[in-house]
Amino acid sequence: xxxxxxxxxxxxxxxxxxxxxxxxxxxxxxxxxxxxxxxxxxxxxxxxxxxxxxxxxxxxxxxxxxxxxxxxxxxxxxxxxxxxxxxxxxxxxxxxxxxxxxxxxxxxxxxxxxxxxxxxxxxxxxxxxxxxxxxxxxxxxxxxxxxxxxxxxxxxxxxxxxxxxxxxxxxxxxxxxxxxxxxxxxxxxxxxxxxxxxxxxxxxxxxxxxxxxxxxxxxxxxxxxxxxxxxxxxxxxxxxxxxxxxxxxxxxxxxxxxxxxxxxxxxxxxxxxxxxxxxxxxxxxxxxxxxxxxxxxxxxxxxxxxxxxxxxxxxxxxxxxxxxxxxxxxxx
Amino acid sequence: xxxxxxxxxxxxxxxxxxxxxxxxxxxxxxxxxxxxxxxxxxxxxxxxxxxxxxxxxxxxxxxxxxxxxxxxxxxxxxxxxxxxxxxxxxxxxxxxxxxxxxxxxxxxxxxxxxxxxxxxxxxxxxxxxxxxxxxxxxxxxxxxxxxxxxxxxxxxxxxxxxxxxxxxxxxxxxxxxxxxxxxxxxxxxxxxxxxxxxxxxxxxxxxxxxxxxxxxxxxxxxxxxxxxxxxxxxxxxxxxxxxxxxxxxxxxxxxxxxxxxxxxx
Ligand SMILES: Nc1ncnc2c1ncn2[C@@H]1O[C@H](COP(=O)(O)OP(=O)(O)OP(=O)(O)O)[C@@H](O)[C@H]1O
Ligand SMILES: [Mg+2]
Numbered sequence: 173x174x175x176x177x178x179x180x181x182x183x184x185x186x187x188x189x190x191x192x193x194x195x196x197x198x199x200x201x202x203x204x205x206x207x208x209x210x211x212x213x214x215x216x217x218x219x220x221x222x223x224x225x226x227x228x229x230x231x232x233x234x235x236x237x238x239x240x241x242x243x244x245x246x247x248x249x250x251x252x253x254x255x256x257x258x259x260x261x262x263x264x265x266x267x268x269x270x271x272x273x274x275x276x277x278x279x280x281x282x283x284x285x286x287x288x289x290x291x292x293x294x295x296x297x298x299x300x301x302x303x304x305x306x307x308x309x310x311x312x313x314x315x316x317x318x319x320x321x322x323x324x325x326x327x328x329x330x331x332x333x334x335x336x337x338x339x340x341x342x343x344x345x346x347x348x349x350x351x352x353x354x355x356x357x358x359x360x361x362x363x364x365x366x367x368x369x370x371x372x373x374x375x376x377x378x379x380x381x382x383x384x385x386x387x388x389x390x391x392x393x394x395x396x397x398x399x400x401x402x403x404x405x406x407x408x409x410x411x412x413x414x415x416x417x418x419x420x421x422x423x424x425x426x427x428x429x430x431x432x433x434x435x436x437x438x439x440x441x442x443x444x445x446x447x448x449x450x451x452x453x454x455x456x457x458x459x460x461x462x463x464x465x466x467x468x469x470x471x472x473x474x475x476x477x478x479x480x481x482x483x484x485x486x487x488x489x490x491x492x493x494x495x496x497x498x499x500x501x502x503x504x
Numbered sequence: 505x506x507x508x509x510x511x512x513x514x515x516x517x518x519x520x521x522x523x524x525x526x527x528x529x530x531x532x533x534x535x536x537x538x539x540x541x542x543x544x545x546x547x548x549x550x551x552x553x554x555x556x557x558x559x560x561x562x563x564x565x566x567x568x569x570x571x572x573x574x575x576x577x578x579x580x581x582x583x584x585x586x587x588x589x590x591x592x593x594x595x596x597x598x599x600x601x602x603x604x605x606x607x608x609x610x611x612x613x614x615x616x617x618x619x620x621x622x623x624x625x626x627x628x629x630x631x632x633x634x635x636x637x638x639x640x641x642x643x644x645x646x647x648x649x650x651x652x653x654x655x656x657x658x659x660x661x662x663x664x665x666x667x668x669x670x671x672x673x674x675x676x677x678x679x680x681x682x683x684x685x686x687x688x689x690x691x692x693x694x695x696x697x698x699x700x701x702x703x704x705x706x707x708x709x710x711x712x713x714x715x716x717x718x719x720x721x722x723x724x725x726x727x728x729x730x731x732x733x734x735x736x737x738x739x740x741x742x743x744x745x746x747x748x749x750x751x752x753x754x755x756x757x758x759x760x761x762x763x764x765x766x767x768x769x
Contacts, residue, residue, distance in 0.1 A: 348625065355624040356610075356617060356633065359603075363611040366600045373560065373594075374676040375586035375615040384621075 189339060193332045200447070201331035207443050208338040209399045212345050214423045214435040216392035219349055221429050222358065223385045224365035225282050228417050229270075229290030230393055235412030236263040236293065237394025238401035242313040243303055245402075252316050256341075256398030263394025264387045266293070271383040287414065297409045309408025316402050338399050345392050350432055352388065361385055415460075422463055426470045428477020437478040442466065512571075513538040513711050514559070514590070514680050519568035521551075521558050521735075528554040530735035531568070536680070536728075541706050542713045543726035543743075547756055551735040552715040553595055556682050560592040561585045572680070587615055589679030593686065595715075597665040599672070601658040605649060608657050608668055609640040612675030643675045647701065663694040670698075674705065681705065683714040687721050699725055723747060731755070 193201050217230045241259030244250040250258065274285045297304040304310070316328040316337065328334045352358055360381055363371040368378050401407045419442075427438020442463070450459055474480065512535035521529040529551045536542040544552050557563045559570050561582040570578045572590055585591075600608050610617075617636035619629035644650045647667040652660060657668060666686060673681060686702070687695045699721055706712050716722045722729065723743040731738040731746055733755045739746055746752055 351625050351627075355627075356614075356619070356629065357621070357624050359607060359611060360614065362603060363600050366602050367598060369562070370594065370598050370600065370672065371611065371614075372562075372582045373586060373592055374612045374672060375583050375591075376611070377581070377583040 186343075190336075193335050198331065201335060203443070203447050205331050205335045205338055205403060206400070207440065208335065208342050209396050209403075210420075210423070210439050210443070211436050212342045212392055212396040212399070214420055214427075214439050215346055215349060215432060216389045216396065217420055217424060218429050218432070218435050219352070219361075219392075220385050220389040221424070222353065222361040222365060223382050224368075225278070225382060225385075226421075227386070228283055228287035228414065229293075230389065230420060231412045231414075231417045232290035232293050233263045233267060233390040233393040234397035234400070235297070235407065235409075236266050236390075237397030238407045238412075239297065239304060239310065239397075240394070241398035242310045242401045242407060245314040246310070247303065252314055252402055256395060256402065259398035259401075260391045260394035263397065264391035267387045267390035268383065271379075271386055274386075275379050275382045290414070290417075294409045294412065305408070307409060309406060309411070310401075311406045313401050313405050313407065315405065334403055338403075341395065341399060345395060346432065349388075349392065353432070357381075357384070419463070422467050426466060426474075426477060428479035430476065431479050434477050434479030441478060511538050512536060513573055514713065515569075515571040516555070516559065517569045517571065519555065519558055519570070520566045521554055521563055522566050527735050529558060529565075532732060532735060532737055533568075534730045534737065534740065536711060536713050538711050539706065539709070540711055540727045541702065541725050542711075543722045543729040544713060544715045544732065545717070545719075545722055545729060545746075546732040546738070547758075550732045552732060553684055554735075555732070556592055556684055556715065560590065560682060586676055586678075589677070590682075591673045591676045591678035591680070592682035593669050593673045593684055595684040595688075597662065597669065599657045599665060599668055601656070603657060604653065605644065605655050605657055605660065605668060606637075606640055606653040609643050609671050609675045610636060612643075612672040613640060615676055640675060643671050646674075646704075647671045648697075662689045663691065666690060667698070670701075674710075678710055680711045680713065683712060683716075685716055686714060687716055687718045695721055 193204060196204060213230070213234055217227075220227055220230070237256075237259035239259075240262035241252075241255040244255040244258055245252055270286075270289050274282055274289060277285050297309070298307050300306075316334065318328065319326040326333050328337060353361075360371070360376055364376065364378050364381055372378050397407075423438040423442055424435045425438070426442060427436065428434035445462075445466070446459065450456055450462060455462065470477070514536040515534070517533050519529050519532045520527065532551070532555060534542075534544075544555065546552055554563070558565050561577075561580050561584070564579040568578070569576050572585070572588065577585060577588070577590075600611060603611070613636040616639070617629075617632050619632055623629045641650060641653065644653055647670065649664060649667060649671065652664065657665065660668060666689065670683065670686060673683075683702070687698055690698060695718065702712060702714070702725060714722075714726070726743055728740065729743055729746045730740045731749075731752050738755055739749045739752055741749075
């Protein structure tokens, strides 16, 4: 039951998103596809952070989804849309198993534990050439099948078409994440984050809820992985390494994690900076340096992330509107 | 007013809890009768909070048993004990500070507002959530906090925070409520109001065990008082008996002389 203003805003947003690919070059369209997939990656990550736990294994969970979906299509001939869903479920299952050791820990120890767990999974991919393809990974992953309406055939090799496919899957996923957060489940996640002892004392099984957050987050990371694998056509252990995880962290921190749109802002703004500014200026090689600088600057000057800019500006404008003398005084 | 029954609803038998070399709870036993308001007092550091932590499952006992409604529940998870009706509050203001007052109490209704994952996702939990909201507001009204429902808990005065802490615990619908220093930091007027609320909670069928340093309140409120010192049982009895017991006076005076604070007197 959304307010009219919210609906209108969403409508405008989706209209803009529908027009967007036609304003982009072919290579920019390809970047837009990856951007949409990364939105799901970072937003699913945010759900886990609601319970107060930050993991370093989220990108590996994306990889679990990508590998599982690729292998199901390659080895068992499972049709691609079904395999993507199964990839999400595989990531969720791995998260459920990992919860048993990981959620004996909290905070820093969980962070390190999740990193170790992720590295073990990546080691398995590298070590077992059958079926994971070793360090080279999997190649020639089946593409998303064409859809033939008779009068219209949609070919998902075309980035524009895959962009719309990803947009639909990601929007639906974000809606589900939003519903979860707005329900009592989300309230319980917040409660565990702020005071886990008090939550436990009124009957919240903290272990179960931490596991639930981890499983849901991993499911959607796995879906993002499936979308990625069947688009790019190849996956390998390096693609899901810790440096990729650092990007997710930077998107989340720079955007802010208090709202669902915070990490979206983070990933969009940083991708635009990355692709247009850095690549345009030929600064590709110093990318980690610039990301690091942006992270430090945002932690220093925008600790609540980009999401806090809007409310801040609005508050300032309101103050200025009410009391022009004060605004003038400040400027002087 | 309904007096306590004969049957113990909560019992400790030979509880021991060590922290390294320190024996915080030392072979401690007591029995709380159903329907009672049972006081647990003792000088600072006597082991009262540790006892609560063991009973409520935050710590496992090193030895001994906790019996709840005749069953040995030692070492069970806190959340499982809460589901059985054994709920505690915390010393100091332990709240979901960033959540609203209403949301604090809504979290307290975790056990009673049950629904499956899909029901929550699809919004089919709305009837049970509406009921939970109504109950939460009732609880707030009981504590006189209904006006503050929309405020963040962190904005509340100390006295109101203590009340909200009790409101959260009460909304879990306990059979036994363990209160750790419910009156600390309250002014005399607030304390009197809280005392009458504690009586009403008991009259509503909840057995209350409370730790408190405000002796006047404890003597007024409790049917039975257990005094502990250095982790062990010192004396147990009715308020008049305990009040005049030389061992109790000695323990408190000793403690007061030790740290010069004497705020327990
Ligand atoms: N987690 C812990 N680790 C180590 N020592 C502890 C721990 N908890 C309590 N203690 C010690 O156990 C003893 C009993 O502490 P406890 O908090 O139970 O006392 P208390 O009776 O509640 O005191 P107060 O009236 O001051 O609240 C103290 O000496 C305390 O320092
Ligand atoms: Mg204490």
